Amino acid sequence: MAEVILRQLTKHFGSVEAVENVTLRIPDGEFLVLLGPSGCGKSTILRLIAGLEDATAGEILIDDELINFKDPTKRNVAMVFQNYALYPHMTVYKNVAFPLETARMPKPEVAEAVQRAAEMLEIEALLKRLPEQLSGGQRQRVALARAIVRQPLVFLMDEPLSNLDAQLRLQTRLELMGLHERLGITTIYVTHDQVEAMTMGQRIAVMKDGRIQQMGDPTAVYDVPANTFVATFLGAPPMNLISGALERDNGQTYFRMEGYELAVDPAVSGIAPDVLSEASGDAQLGLRPEHLTLTSPDAKGLPGVVRFLEPVGSDLFVSVVVAGHAVQVRMPPDTQVNTGSNVRLAFDPARSHIFGADSQNLRT
Amino acid sequence: MTTDSATLTEAPPPEETTEADAMAARLAEAGRAKRLNDRTRKILAYAILTLFVVIAIGPAFYLISPAFRDSVSLFTYPPEWIPSEPTLHNYRFLFSSTSYVRWAINTLIFAGCTTILTLITNSMAGYAFARLRFPGRNVLFFVILATLMVPVAAVLAPTYLTVNFIGDLPVIGDWIDIDTYLGLILPSAVSPLGVFMMRQFIETLPDGLYEAARLDGAGEWRIFTKIVLPLIKPALVVLGIFVFMLTWASYLWPLVAATGNDYRVLTVGIASLKGQFVTDWGVLAAASLLTIVPVTIIFLFFQKWFVQASMAGALKQ
Numbered sequence: 001m002a003e004v005i006l007r008q009l010t011k012h013f014g015s016v017e018a019v020e021n022v023t024l025r026i027p028d029g030e031f032l033v034l035l036g037p038s039g040c041g042k043s044t045i046l047r048l049i050a051g052l053e054d055a056t057a058g059e060i061l062i063d064d065e066l067i068n069f070k071d072p073t074k075r076n077v078a079m080v081f082q083n084y085a086l087y088p089h090m091t092v093y094k095n096v097a098f099p100l101e102t103a104r105m106p107k108p109e110v111a112e113a114v115q116r117a118a119e120m121l122e123i124e125a126l127l128k129r130l131p132e133q134l135s136g137g138q139r140q141r142v143a144l145a146r147a148i149v150r151q152p153l154v155f156l157m158d159e160p161l162s163n164l165d166a167q168l169r170l171q172t173r174l175e176l177m178g179l180h181e182r183l184g185i186t187t188i189y190v191t192h193d194q195v196e197a198m199t200m201g202q203r204i205a206v207m208k209d210g211r212i213q214q215m216g217d218p219t220a221v222y223d224v225p226a227n228t229f230v231a232t233f234l235g236a237p238p239m240n241l242i243s244g245a246l247e248r249d250n251g252q253t254y255f256r257m258e259g260y261e262l263a264v265d266p267a268v269s270g271i272a273p274d275v276l277s278e279a280s281g282d283a284q285l286g287l288r289p290e291h292l293t294l295t296s297p298d299a300k301g302l303p304g305v306v307r308f309l310e311p312v313g314s315d316l317f318v319s320v321v322v323a324g325h326a327v328q329v330r331m332p333p334d335t336q337v338n339t340g341s342n343v344r345l346a347f348d349p350a351r352s353h354i355f356g357a358d359s360q361n362l363r364t
Numbered sequence: 365m366t367t368d369s370a371t372l373t374e375a376p377p378p379e380e381t382t383e384a385d386a387m388a389a390r391l392a393e394a395g396r397a398k399r400l401n402d403r404t405r406k407i408l409a410y411a412i413l414t415l416f417v418v419i420a421i422g423p424a425f426y427l428i429s430p431a432f433r434d435s436v437s438l439f440t441y442p443p444e445w446i447p448s449e450p451t452l453h454n455y456r457f458l459f460s461s462t463s464y465v466r467w468a469i470n471t472l473i474f475a476g477c478t479t480i481l482t483l484i485t486n487s488m489a490g491y492a493f494a495r496l497r498f499p500g501r502n503v504l505f506f507v508i509l510a511t512l513m514v515p516v517a518a519v520l521a522p523t524y525l526t527v528n529f530i531g532d533l534p535v536i537g538d539w540i541d542i543d544t545y546l547g548l549i550l551p552s553a554v555s556p557l558g559v560f561m562m563r564q565f566i567e568t569l570p571d572g573l574y575e576a577a578r579l580d581g582a583g584e585w586r587i588f589t590k591i592v593l594p595l596i597k598p599a600l601v602v603l604g605i606f607v608f609m610l611t612w613a614s615y616l617w618p619l620v621a622a623t624g625n626d627y628r629v630l631t632v633g634i635a636s637l638k639g640q641f642v643t644d645w646g647v648l649a650a651a652s653l654l655t656i657v658p659v660t661i662i663f664l665f666f667q668k669w670f671v672q673a674s675m676a677g678a679l680k681q
Binding site for chain 1: 570572573575576577578579580581582583586590591594595
């Protein structure tokens with residue numbers, strides 16, 4: 001068990017900046033999820049911690065020890081790869097025992113440790129099989145068993161669920177969380193799946209272009225996204241963004257767009273008064289689909305025309321065109337609405353977000 | 365009404381039958397044409413294959429008849445393909461009056477040791493070129509490949525001189541010299557083609573395996589012996605057979621490196637059976653026939669590995 005610290009970690013591949021100035025502190029026993037689209041540098045961070053890549057700049061510390069120049073064989077971190085990377089010519093037993101045999105552990109102790117890991121992951125019956133005789137889910141468990149068998153300081157998981165089918169993914173997700181609870185090993189988990197991130201991470205770090213965009217408790221990140229990237233990356237369907245401008249009249253700030261204006265009140269919007277008084281120019285109004293409600297055309301709210309209806313069983317997603325923007329609204333499945341009808345979208349201003357010209361949320 | 369319904373129910377069957385008959389006839393006709401077509405194609409294919417088989421094994425086959433006849437009957441006219449009085453005289457002569465057994469043992473040592481050493485050196489070199497990053501890696505690799513373009517005859521004299529020179533050195537010269545096993549074996553113990561083949565094969569192994577092994581605490585040697593070697597087994601078998609067969613049949617280097625009878629190999633020994641004025645063709649044929657038997661057996665025994673190795677590349681993800 002260990003605390004992991006990254007300080008201004010940077011990795012360039014030629015002219016490509018894979019990781020740029022990343023600083024993170026992962027306390028002992030935490031389950032941190034690195035979330036981002038492919039190519040955002042999240043896997044590179046794992047590989048840097050594992051020692052499979054050398055950092056261009058910055059420091060990596062595990063339990064206050066600088067490990068930048070430590071050989072990967074000596075770092076005592078375990079990694080679960082996306083494709084599991086099981087040794088195809090070895091039985092499951094041999095695969096799990098490999099790290100222990102490499103460490104020259106006496107045979108009886110190896111057998112005992114493998115047995116323990118196998119029991120924990122319920123693969124005792126598979127120990128004599130070869131990886132090619134296993135299903136995807138079973139391979140995944142063997143890879144996990146191989147990782148936990150030597151009780152590493154840190155667990156690194158690189159999209160371990162992405163090769164599983166939806167049902168198995170859900171089940172394995174729960175098992176991984178149970179495993180973390182039992183073992184309490186510091187875990188850094190990489191994924192591009194926001195559901196995995198939201199459900200598994202004690203904290204999540206949303207990444208883009210090699211930089212951390214926002215870090216924190218999953219709900220907090222979802223509720224108050226730091227910028228438009230985080231706002232649209234988290235949530236399905238993503239947060240609606242409507243372009244307009246911030247203007248100030250008689251000491252009051254307004255968000256104005258074609259056919260609509262919203263008075264932005266610092267007390268309600270959560271935006272600091274000094275930030276609000278200085279803000280002006282292009283801006284975007286951010287509204288989550290679940291925070292919008294369809295109302296009649298003569299009520300207050302954003303005016304729009306219903307374009308598409310998407311019933312998904314539990315909800316009805318209504319696509320409304322508001323000043324040229326397609327806005328998604330989540331409604332109860334029994335909502336009566338027709339395409340082509342004029343509506344207004346009502347919302348609680350406290351749940352709205354305003355992003356400035358630099359795409360940053362004015363609240364943060 | 366009754367008539368109508370009767371007509372309605374009775375009318376279709378004849379129509380259906382004609383339809384079905386026509387269909388059956390069409391199918392039968394098409395089937396006949398296809399079978400005929402297939403048969404013609406098969407006959408043509410077998411004819412071509414047979415021609416090439418005759419070209420390929422004809423000369424070896426030609427050895428069989430004289431190997432079981434005495435030298436006098438070889439020159440009878442008209443020529444006799446199947447010996448009327450088959451004899452093992454040639455073999456008796458070979459084992460009693462020549463050093464055939466000695467040559468065979470030498471060849472086995474030469475080919476066997478060369479094969480084992482080549483597999484060791486080539487797989488290690490292949491691993492280094494495929495996995496390790498070191499300065500001059502590409503240059504070195506191309507230099508090794510370039511040696512493929514140098515004819516064997518061109519390096520014969522330099523190799524001879526080198527081995528001869530080492531033979532004059534103290535201590536090491538007792539082991540490596542002209543007319544020693546090591547002097548014969550060592551210059552053949554690396555094959556540039558083998559290094560290339562091993563490198564290509566090792567490169568197809570997924571990176572994840574090396575990375576997983578490194579994180580599992582394994583160093584290069586352990587990765588090489590425990591992960592890479594078992595996974596390239598098919599390639600090792602193929603390379604091993606190639607090297608064994610090539611060494612078994614090699615002539616030029618053994619001719620100059622093993623001049624005395626103690627270290628002479630089969631190819632050189634058989635050639636020495638050819639006299640300046642008189643040659644016993646029967647004995648020569650018997651010796652040659654005996655010589656190709658072991659390699660043929662080895663090839664037949666391992667041929668499934670050949671198929672496996674060629675498939676391995678195709679099926680690996």
